[in-house]
Amino acid sequence: MTAASEVVWDLVRGAWRFAALSALVELDCPGHLEDGPLTVEEIAERCGAHAPSLARLMRVGASCGLFTAVDPGRYALTDAGRLLVDGVPGSLRRAVLVNTAPALSYATSNLAATVREGRSAFIEKYGVLYDHLATDPDLSHVFNEYMTDRALPMAQGVAERYDLSSVKTLVDLGGGRGHILAAALRANPHLRGVLFDLGHVLPDARAAFDEWGLSERVELVEGDFFASVPPGHDAYLLGSVIHNWDDEDATRILRVVREAMSDDGRVLLVEIVVPDDDSPHYGKDLDMRMLGLFGQGRERSRSEHDALLRAAGLRLAGTYDLPVHATLIEAVPA
């Protein structure tokens, strides 16, 4: 194979490998191996599968680094495979599940139509993702859990790397289950929080804050950040929110926040900052998710973030690197 064809084959094989990954997760093969190595027959019995077919699936899983063959036909989890077990710290199982959900797969398989029209084929069929999630509690639950898995390392990064000692109240807009806010509260005992999101998200958030013993320090507010947000506070966080929206909508949200915040307040965006060159980058791949689901919602470069903030009467004051390719962007009134 030439180097040029290898580039293309690698991309095609990515689709085959993702199909295998999805099947392994759906059958919960990693979960069955959690307590130790098993033979293909033993795994097949536990997940109700056809053993000779499963043998092939396990072989490709091992070739991708998810399992090791401790004996012929007997597999153990690797560190990467363990991340596909439900409930382990840092589990990425939901990242696979959410990407195979039929509605979200529709966005992927209709990407060309989206690019042709400049409008999301997903939105044409299902409406805006968050309205659709409100009608599908099961998908909403998996999506919120996936966002949680993704947000946890970012949350830890915000708590460790950003100084909130002079902030009185952190308002987490579109906060989901509130993991970033919770990590900030744990690291800053003086801090109070407001979690602001759509109504259908708040029961999950309420349960989470109760479980963490943080309910006393948090107010949960239902609302629409295009209309208004809780006014007069000194810090507003938007974690993975702005990338869901086109420039016009993103500016509208930021303007609402600018109007609500105190003049000495700050806005904290947790976003991906995409490099301006052609190097491979997680943000460029995730941008295909944004394109498919949200049309003109997008991952942005530093200068694009800067332009959005300026359009909303804000100014980029600093950036802080976070885990999982994210950046905390600090903005203050211009």
Ligand SMILES: C[S@@+](CC[C@H](N)C(=O)[O-])C[C@H]1O[C@@H](n2cnc3c(N)ncnc32)[C@H](O)[C@@H]1O
């Ligand atoms: C991509 S998720 C980010 C969740 C969380 N901030 C995180 O970092 O994991 C976007 C969040 O914005 C919320 N959202 C969407 N539209 C909204 C609106 N109009 N007003 C308030 N929240 C909204 C969604 O319900 C969802 O929780």
